[in-house]
Amino acid sequence: MPVVTAKRLLDWEGWGTVQEGFDAATPYAYVLLQPDTAGRARTAFPVLGSPAGLAAEATVCAQLLQTVARGDNLVLEGPLRNWAGELRRG
Numbered sequence: 448m449p450v451v452t453a454k455r456l457l458d459w460e461g462w463g464t465v466q467e468g469f470d471a472a473t474p475y476a477y478v479l480l481q482p483d484t485a486g487r488a489r490t491a492f493p494v495l496g497s498p499a500g501l502a503a504e505a506t507v508c509a510q511l512l513q514t515v516a517r518g519d520n521l522v523l524e525g526p527l528r529n530w531a532g533e534l535r536r537g
Contacts, residue, residue, distance in 0.1 A: 468494040468503030479526035505534050
């Protein structure tokens with residue numbers, strides 16, 4: 448789970464190299480249930496919506512939809528499916 452401290456985001460969830468935008472798309476996914484916060488996240492992470500960011504968004508969305516299929520994150524299913532549709536429409 449990310450830890451927020453004084454305008455810095457420390458993500459200890461996964462160690463290693465990930466694609467550009469992945470670390471912005473992950474917390475964004477978890478605030479989809481809160482549209483105002485999701486809007487602020489998109490503003491705070493300008494990589495979201497960029498070509499690299501869109502690829503990362505699709506990756507995170509797909510990974511979380513897999514967790515839904517396993518019975519986890521069920522509350523996010525609707526918002527994740529909406530996000531996936533938006534990503535497909537471009």
